[in-house]
Amino acid sequence: MNQIDQLKAVFTECGISAALEVVGERWSFLILRGAFNGLHHFEEFQSTLGIARNILSNRLTRLVEHGILRRDPDPDDRRKVAYRLTEKGRDLLPVLLSLRQWGERWVSGLPSNPVLVDRLGRRPIMVTVHAEDGRPLSLGDMEWVDRADLGKDAAA
Amino acid sequence: MNQIDQLKAVFTECGISAALEVVGERWSFLILRGAFNGLHHFEEFQSTLGIARNILSNRLTRLVEHGILRRDPDPDDRRKVAYRLTEKGRDLLPVLLSLRQWGERWVSGLPSNPVLVDRLGRRPIMVTVHAEDGRPLSLGDMEWVDRADLGKDAAA
DNA sequence: GCAAAGGGTTGCGTTATGAAACTCAGTGGG
DNA sequence: CCCACTGAGTTTCATAACGCAACCCTTTGC
Numbered sequence: 001m002n003q004i005d006q007l008k009a010v011f012t013e014c015g016i017s018a019a020l021e022v023v024g025e026r027w028s029f030l031i032l033r034g035a036f037n038g039l040h041h042f043e044e045f046q047s048t049l050g051i052a053r054n055i056l057s058n059r060l061t062r063l064v065e066h067g068i069l070r071r072d073p074d075p076d077d078r079r080k081v082a083y084r085l086t087e088k089g090r091d092l093l094p095v096l097l098s099l100r101q102w103g104e105r106w107v108s109g110l111p112s113n114p115v116l117v118d119r120l121g122r123r124p125i126m127v128t129v130h131a132e133d134g135r136p137l138s139l140g141d142m143e144w145v146d147r148a149d150l151g152k153d154a155a156a
Numbered sequence: 157m158n159q160i161d162q163l164k165a166v167f168t169e170c171g172i173s174a175a176l177e178v179v180g181e182r183w184s185f186l187i188l189r190g191a192f193n194g195l196h197h198f199e200e201f202q203s204t205l206g207i208a209r210n211i212l213s214n215r216l217t218r219l220v221e222h223g224i225l226r227r228d229p230d231p232d233d234r235r236k237v238a239y240r241l242t243e244k245g246r247d248l249l250p251v252l253l254s255l256r257q258w259g260e261r262w263v264s265g266l267p268s269n270p271v272l273v274d275r276l277g278r279r280p281i282m283v284t285v286h287a288e289d290g291r292p293l294s295l296g297d298m299e300w301v302d303r304a305d306l307g308k309d310a311a312a
Numbered sequence: 313g314c315a316a317a318g319g320g321t322t323g324c325g326t327t328a329t330g331a332a333a334c335t336c337a338g339t340g341g342g
Numbered sequence: 343c344c345c346a347c348t349g350a351g352t353t354t355c356a357t358a359a360c361g362c363a364a365c366c367c368t369t370t371g372c
Contacts, residue, residue: 013264013268013269014189014256014259014264014268015255015256015257015258015259015260015261015263015264015267015268016185016186016189016252016255016256016259016268017186017259018259018260018263018264019255019256019258019259019262019263020185020186020255020259021263022259022263024182024185025359026180026359026360027360029172029176029180030172030173030176033170033172036295037300038300041318041319042318042319042320043317043318043319046319051361052360052361052362052363053319053320053321053361053362053363054320054321054322054360054361054362055359055360055361056320057319057320057321058359058360077317077318077369077370078368078369078370079317079318079319079368079369079370080317080318080319080369081318081319081320088262090295091258091261091262092258093285093295094250094254094257094258094283094284094285095251095254095255095258096172097285098250098251098254098283099171099172099175099176099251100170100171100172100175101171101250102171102175102247102248102250102251103170103171103172103173103174103175103176103178104171104174105171105247106175106244106247107171107174107175107177107178108169108170108171108174110169111171111303112169112170112171113169113302113303113304114300114301114302114303115300115301115302115303115306116298116299116300116301117298117299117300117301117306118287118288118291118293118297118298119296119297119298119299120287120297121287121288121289122301122306123287123288124288124306125285125286125287125288125293125298126285126286126288127250127254127283127284127285128250128283128284128286129249129250129253129281129282129283130281130282130284131274131276131277131279131281131282132274132277132279132280132281132282133277134290135274137274137281139246139249141274141275141276142272142273142274142275142281143272143273143275144193144194144270144271144272144273145270145271145272145273145278146269146270146271147267147269147270147271148269150271150273150278150280181328182328182329183329197349197350198349198350198351199348199349199350202350207330208329208330208331208332209330209331209332209350209351209352210329210330210331210351210352210353211328211329211330212351213350213351213352214328214329233338233339233348233349234337234338234339235337235338235339235348235349235350236338236348236349236350237349237350237351
């Protein structure tokens with residue numbers, strides 16, 4: 001098995017590397033953040049993010065190819081194209097939110113604006129790591145287990 | 157201030173871009189994944205990830221500079237250096253896990269190995285987005301609110 | 313018909329990434 | 343003490359990704 005095959009194996013066997021292959025390039029996350037914030041059009045992304053037009057074009061195309069965004073031409077104005085999150089894209093919300101939570105806590109220091117709130121309680125939503133029964137967990141409460149031993153352990 | 161200008165302001169100070177400055181480069185997440193999986197040494201990262209040595213060197217240095225990893229020379233063998241997650245680094249777990257969850261579901265299709273389980277229940281842990289009271293939320297249950305309006309709304 | 317808007321491309325220079333070879337202190341065995 | 347080997351990097355040079363500015367082509371509004 002050569003170097004390339006090894007790399008390829010790494011890329012396909014782990015969910016993290018699989019995900020990064022699709023959304024790991026520079027700007028991808030920021031474009032998605034924009035999409036979650038209600039941006040739809042090329043010019044909106046370009047002017048709010050300040051990204052180079054060729055790169056933006058490239059990323060949007062890639063995100064569409066990977067089924068994360070949909071490209072909807074506007075029937076009323078045929079110059080316009082709306083990029084919208086698919087379900088696959090919307091399902092990246094936990095990634096974006098946890099990244100934001102971390103960035104606010106450890107890098108920028110200050111909570112950013114606007115805040116995503118629960119429509120009912122009108123309190124900020126949160127991302128947590130927890131057990132199936134809902135108990136919140138920290139790293140010390142977890143351990144790595146070979147998948148093959150999972151059922152076995154649970155049964156034991 | 158129109159919507160776009162608002163977003164533009166938001167974006168420069170957003171936790172997501174802050175986070176990406178630090179961990180957004182290629183390989184950073186994979187190195188962190190390795191660290192969470194118990195890798196500590198340069199050679200371990202290099203051989204398991206297949207990353208170029210110069211890049212690995214560069215990333216490790218950056219992650220140390222940003223306080224995500226600690227660089228501990230081994231007192232018993234002065235050739236060895238152990239890279240360990242700091243609290244700031246460990247706090248990236250939700251990001252890594254949600255990324256992995258997404259990658260497994262939407263890209264690789266299959267669950268990867270090993271699995272992080274709850275030490276007590278010995279069941280896989282999970283990452284979710286939810287309200288303060290624990291209710292799981294989907295995008296439709298949330299809305300963006302200006303932080304200044306938060307208390308106001310809650311009081312109203 | 314003409315200017316402007318929207319969504320891109322093209323060309324070209326700069327940075328980032330990658331492969332392979334090289335360094336160099338430290339260690340372990342004979 | 344000598345030599346092979348290990349661990350953790352550096353250096354060199356080629357290639358890919360990124361960024362800027364300018365350009366292009368439809369579609370619209372007037």
